[in-house]
Amino acid sequence: MNIEISEVANLPSKFGDFKVKAFKEGQKEHLVIYSDNLAEVPTVRVHSECLTGDAIGSLKCDCRDQLEYALKLASSSDGMVIYLRQEGRNIGLLNKINAYALQDKGLNTIEANHQLGFRTDERTYEIVTYILHHFGVKKIKLLTNNPDKINSISDIEIVERVPIIMDSNKYNIDYLNVKKDEMGHLL
Numbered sequence: 001m002n003i004e005i006s007e008v009a010n011l012p013s014k015f016g017d018f019k020v021k022a023f024k025e026g027q028k029e030h031l032v033i034y035s036d037n038l039a040e041v042p043t044v045r046v047h048s049e050c051l052t053g054d055a056i057g058s059l060k061c062d063c064r065d066q067l068e069y070a071l072k073l074a075s076s077s078d079g080m081v082i083y084l085r086q087e088g089r090n091i092g093l094l095n096k097i098n099a100y101a102l103q104d105k106g107l108n109t110i111e112a113n114h115q116l117g118f119r120t121d122e123r124t125y126e127i128v129t130y131i132l133h134h135f136g137v138k139k140i141k142l143l144t145n146n147p148d149k150i151n152s153i154s155d156i157e158i159v160e161r162v163p164i165i166m167d168s169n170k171y172n173i174d175y176l177n178v179k180k181d182e183m184g185h186l187l
């Protein structure tokens with residue numbers, strides 16, 4: 001893995017005062033947001049980029065609420081948010097919007113990915129192990145509902161899974177039900 005790593009910078013935010021460090025992996029630039037006083041077994045959120053949710057406030061998913069929750073928790077518990085540039089479960093923004101267009105026609109989130117020639121989830125998590133080793137972290141509490149993330153993060157001891165369940169709305173309820181019923185999410 002050829003990874004370029006930035007210097008550490010301060011990032012005061014609405015959710016707390018953080019340190020940040022960027023990790024450049026090929027074309028993808030990930031951001032790690034963490035407490036200056038990182039806990040020995042930190043609570044870690046591995047967040048997958050969702051431009052429509054994180055930046056625009058889309059109600060079709062729960063990403064922004066999860067991101068805000070994770071940042072507040074990272075601040076209060078001396079934890080970390082690893083913001084991975086895996087837009088659309090790693091199919092990219094343009095393909096995700098095409099998947100949304102198919103969902104407007106009645107397909108669910110899984111069927112739309114398959115129709116476009118992608119697997120249900122195209123994400124991998126090797127970079128998470130790399131980043132945590134870089135910070136000398138060997139054990140974490142992982143903030144997730146996604147068993148795939150728990151199983152895919154290798155060489156790191158996940159001592160606890162911490163749920164991150166947000167309120168649903170009429171736009172994301174079908175999506176959340178597919179995650180629970182067909183993708184095995186612990187919702």
Ligand SMILES: Nc1nc2c(ncn2[C@@H]2O[C@H](COP(=O)(O)OP(=O)(O)OP(=O)(O)O)[C@@H](O)[C@H]2O)c(=O)[nH]1
Nearest residue numbers: 048049050061086087088089096099109144145146
């Ligand atoms: N391809 C595709 N990606 C989506 C869709 N809706 C959200 N995403 C992407 O899914 C990723 C977030 O995944 P989620 O399934 O919400 O959550 P998770 O990260 O798997 O699991 P948690 O850790 O429990 O939150 C982001 O990259 C979103 O851009 C969709 O309908 N199609």
Ligand SMILES: [Zn+2]
Nearest residue numbers: 050053061063
């Ligand atoms: Zn989203």
